[in-house]
Amino acid sequence: MWWDKRIEEFRREIRTFADAVVAPAADRMDVTAVFEPELLAQMRERKLLSLLCPVEYGGPQFDTLTYAVAVEELSRVCGSTGIMVAAANSLGVYPVSVFGSKAQREAVLTNVARNGSIISFGLTEPGAGSDAGGTKTTAVRDGDFWALNGSKCFITNPHYADWIIATAVTQPGKGAHGISSFLLPKDTPGFSVGKRENKLGLRGSDTATLHFDNVRLPLDAMLGPEGEGFKQFMKTLDGGRISIGAMALGLAQGSLEIAARYILDDTRLGGLLGKQQAIQFKLADMAAQVEAARHLVYHAAYLKDQGEPFAKQSAMAKLYASEVGHYCSTQAIQILGFSGLMASRRVERHFRDVKLCEIGEGTSEIQRLVISRQVLKEFEAAMDIPAAAVKQYQYDKAR
Amino acid sequence: MFDATLTEEQRLFRDAAREFAQKRLYPNAERFDREERLPDDLLAELGELGYLGMLVPEEYGGMGLGPIEHALVLEEFARACAGLAITVSVHNALVCGAIVRFGSEAQKKQFLPRLAAGEIGAYALTEANAGTDAASIRLAAVGQGDHYVLNGMKAFVTSADYAKLYLVFVSTAPEAGSKGLSALIVERQTPGMEIGKAERKLGIRSSDTRTLGFTDARVPKANRLGAEGDGLKIALTQLDYGRIGVAVQALGIGEAALVESRKYAKERQQFGRPIAEFQAIAFKLADMRLKLDASRLLLGRALRKMAAGERFTTEAAEAKLFASETANWVANEAVQIHGGYGYMKEYPVERYFRDARITEIYEGTSEAQRIVISRAVLSES
Numbered sequence: 001m002w003w004d005k006r007i008e009e010f011r012r013e014i015r016t017f018a019d020a021v022v023a024p025a026a027d028r029m030d031v032t033a034v035f036e037p038e039l040l041a042q043m044r045e046r047k048l049l050s051l052l053c054p055v056e057y058g059g060p061q062f063d064t065l066t067y068a069v070a071v072e073e074l075s076r077v078c079g080s081t082g083i084m085v086a087a088a089n090s091l092g093v094y095p096v097s098v099f100g101s102k103a104q105r106e107a108v109l110t111n112v113a114r115n116g117s118i119i120s121f122g123l124t125e126p127g128a129g130s131d132a133g134g135t136k137t138t139a140v141r142d143g144d145f146w147a148l149n150g151s152k153c154f155i156t157n158p159h160y161a162d163w164i165i166a167t168a169v170t171q172p173g174k175g176a177h178g179i180s181s182f183l184l185p186k187d188t189p190g191f192s193v194g195k196r197e198n199k200l201g202l203r204g205s206d207t208a209t210l211h212f213d214n215v216r217l218p219l220d221a222m223l224g225p226e227g228e229g230f231k232q233f234m235k236t237l238d239g240g241r242i243s244i245g246a247m248a249l250g251l252a253q254g255s256l257e258i259a260a261r262y263i264l265d266d267t268r269l270g271g272l273l274g275k276q277q278a279i280q281f282k283l284a285d286m287a288a289q290v291e292a293a294r295h296l297v298y299h300a301a302y303l304k305d306q307g308e309p310f311a312k313q314s315a316m317a318k319l320y321a322s323e324v325g326h327y328c329s330t331q332a333i334q335i336l337g338f339s340g341l342m343a344s345r346r347v348e349r350h351f352r353d354v355k356l357c358e359i360g361e362g363t364s365e366i367q368r369l370v371i372s373r374q375v376l377k378e379f380e381a382a383m384d385i386p387a388a389a390v391k392q393y394q395y396d397k398a399r
Numbered sequence: 400m401f402d403a404t405l406t407e408e409q410r411l412f413r414d415a416a417r418e419f420a421q422k423r424l425y426p427n428a429e430r431f432d433r434e435e436r437l438p439d440d441l442l443a444e445l446g447e448l449g450y451l452g453m454l455v456p457e458e459y460g461g462m463g464l465g466p467i468e469h470a471l472v473l474e475e476f477a478r479a480c481a482g483l484a485i486t487v488s489v490h491n492a493l494v495c496g497a498i499v500r501f502g503s504e505a506q507k508k509q510f511l512p513r514l515a516a517g518e519i520g521a522y523a524l525t526e527a528n529a530g531t532d533a534a535s536i537r538l539a540a541v542g543q544g545d546h547y548v549l550n551g552m553k554a555f556v557t558s559a560d561y562a563k564l565y566l567v568f569v570s571t572a573p574e575a576g577s578k579g580l581s582a583l584i585v586e587r588q589t590p591g592m593e594i595g596k597a598e599r600k601l602g603i604r605s606s607d608t609r610t611l612g613f614t615d616a617r618v619p620k621a622n623r624l625g626a627e628g629d630g631l632k633i634a635l636t637q638l639d640y641g642r643i644g645v646a647v648q649a650l651g652i653g654e655a656a657l658v659e660s661r662k663y664a665k666e667r668q669q670f671g672r673p674i675a676e677f678q679a680i681a682f683k684l685a686d687m688r689l690k691l692d693a694s695r696l697l698l699g700r701a702l703r704k705m706a707a708g709e710r711f712t713t714e715a716a717e718a719k720l721f722a723s724e725t726a727n728w729v730a731n732e733a734v735q736i737h738g739g740y741g742y743m744k745e746y747p748v749e750r751y752f753r754d755a756r757i758t759e760i761y762e763g764t765s766e767a768q769r770i771v772i773s774r775a776v777l778s779e780s
Contacts, residue, residue, distance in 0.1 A: 355731075
């Protein structure tokens with residue numbers, strides 16, 4: 001078992017908050033497409049936006065597993081709340097904690113811990129989605145400054161953020177090795193947050209474009225060494241995938257519960273739904289898959305906490321949990337029938353929300369690439385593979 | 400349904416529907432979805448163009464066309480706007496179709512010209528506790544002189560607020576259970592009938608879905624289709640036609656999702672080439688084509704049997720089950736191919752993903768179709 005009583009107690013605490021405070025707001029936010037400030041204030045008070053923030057800066061510094069449970073429990077009732085916490089922690093707090101200079105950590109993380117300030121992570125561009133190496137935003141050295149120009153899209157939380165992490169090309173022609181990361185305050189002149197996207201799901205969550213119009217940053221605004229940007233965000237996404245897995249897991253669990261409650265209500269009213277094998281078997285498959293997804297997600301988190309390699313496990317956790325979330329929300333709608341399509345039953349919201357988990361932080365197709373490459377690498381290391389096969393693999397890899 | 404199996408006339412008819420759908424529906428479908436409403440003048444125009452009288456014989460003001468022509472038009476409509484397609488399908492196949500099949504001469508003369516001219520028809524079968532199990536209908540109709548007095552509720556009535564005429568299934572003899580059901584034509588202006596509020600739903604938002612409440616609503620006995628107790632027979636017969644309508648709708652959504660996916664996969668460049676050149680994407684396109692063609696073949700088989708006047712219950716269930724599962728699969732893969740853009744409302748695949756879901760639910764869930772098909776398998780010798 002990777003999780004223990006302590007984590008289950010923490011789960012109960014988050015679940016109580018989620019059921020009492022988050023769930024009622026979730027329906028409203030889905031309609032208004034604005035995250036409610038009162039809810040955000042309560043999340044700050046509960047340190048949900050700084051779960052991963054190190055103790056030395058005043059943060060609670062939860063381990064990845066405990067953090068994943070928080071994302072799971074919030075997502076169980078509201079995907080938008082889940083992703084806000086997931087992005088703030090694993091795409092904001094994490095890279096600053098790991099790649100930031102002492103000065104950057106002190107300036108930013110102290111604020112995160114004290115005020116629940118949000119760091120928003122800007123990687124994707126209109127032309128650089130799955131191919132994040134294709135970044136077009138540039139940072140040109142100009143004396144003691146970097147001048148940034150370009151745009152980012154589909155960025156989570158920027159309207160609520162105080163700081164922005166952005167990747168930009170500092171050494172053109174060097175491909176992925178020419179990308180560096182910068183950490184800037186949101187009020188830097190020349191920087192602006194564009195319009196909010198109108199989305200299928202996670203409608204309470206903020207998704208927007210970022211614009212850099214000759215944004216001048218001091219040299220120490222760079223996050224980590226020059227040219228390390230690609231390596232950094234690959235590492236950040238490895239961890240981020242655990243959060244997306246946890247989010248999908250929560251939405252799957254929420255869907256399962258809605259279906260189970262519906263069947264029980266039907267039985268109480270004398271209905272025969274619970275006696276149908278077609279329904280019983282769906283429920284069994286949902287429950288088994290949720291449990292399997294939970295083990296994958298928690299195991300990836302556990303490996304990360306132990307300092308073990310976890311890239312393959314986090315890709316598997318995200319891939320599997322997001323497909324389980326899709327399956328469970330779909331089957332819950334089938335079980336509820338026509339009423340499952342109605343907003344008041346909440347499961348159609350889960351169905352829309354969880355679709356993002358198959359796309360964000362690497363589509364399912366990208367996860368399959370990550371996993372298959374890793375599998376071959378492991379076999380190559382462990383087995384005596386004929387030279388021709390190694391050659392073919394290297395040839396494929398080079399393409 | 401495949402080009403080669405169509406007559407020249409059918410092809411021309413389909414092309415005209417395609418032109419109308421691509422010009423008038425496709426560019427506006429996003430707005431209809433957002434406003435959760437079809438414009439009144441658009442519905443009126445459908446009537447003027449004859450699309451609301453396709454299955455009504457010419458002597459009653461319709462076009463007197465067959466099920467294949469109807470399916471061709473519906474597919475074009477569904478490719479452009481699935482919410483409008485189901486509105487038209489319910490009107491034509493379920494309401495007009497039932498009156499053509501089961502109405503008396505007087506009823507045909509009274510109602511069909513109005514429906515063909517564009518007064519929308521709604522079909523009220525489902526109740527809160529009678530979904531898949533239509534036999535447990537409770538809406539009570541008690542005879543009083545030459546009228547019935549209705550008390551009770553209908554749920555999830557398609558076109559409830561667009562309609563002028565309603566085909567309502569009631570229980571005229573509660574003690575007789577499923578043998579005590581009857582079908583009544585109800586006018587919109589009937590005192591005691593209340594049209595409920597629209598509930599926000601996942602997809603086909605431009606179609607109208609509401610409850611209908613009845614409190615001492617008086618409906619003339621002359622408006623009963625067939626005899627007392629014929630309700631279940633009528634409902635089950637109509638269900639087969641409704642399933643074909645949903646299968647066609649699903650096929651249209653799937654085809655539209657494939658068109659958008661192909662376009663995007665050829666345009667979108669990642670890793671220095673169009674994503675269509677990656678096998679993971681190209682094979683999705685192959686499977687989309689395969690599954691849509693298989694849906695079309697199943698649908699073609701059911702339509703040919705229908706057109707020949709043979710029983711097509713199992714064929715309709717198979718076509719509906721396969722086409723609706725395919726539509727959901729295709730729409731989902733279309734979102735995957737579009738990546739982050741697929742999650743945004745700027746691209747129509749976001750809507751297809753929502754619209755496809757209901758095709759596995761109404762006119763019998765996928766589970767209900769499997770009941771129909773498995774029973775047919777078991778009854779074979």
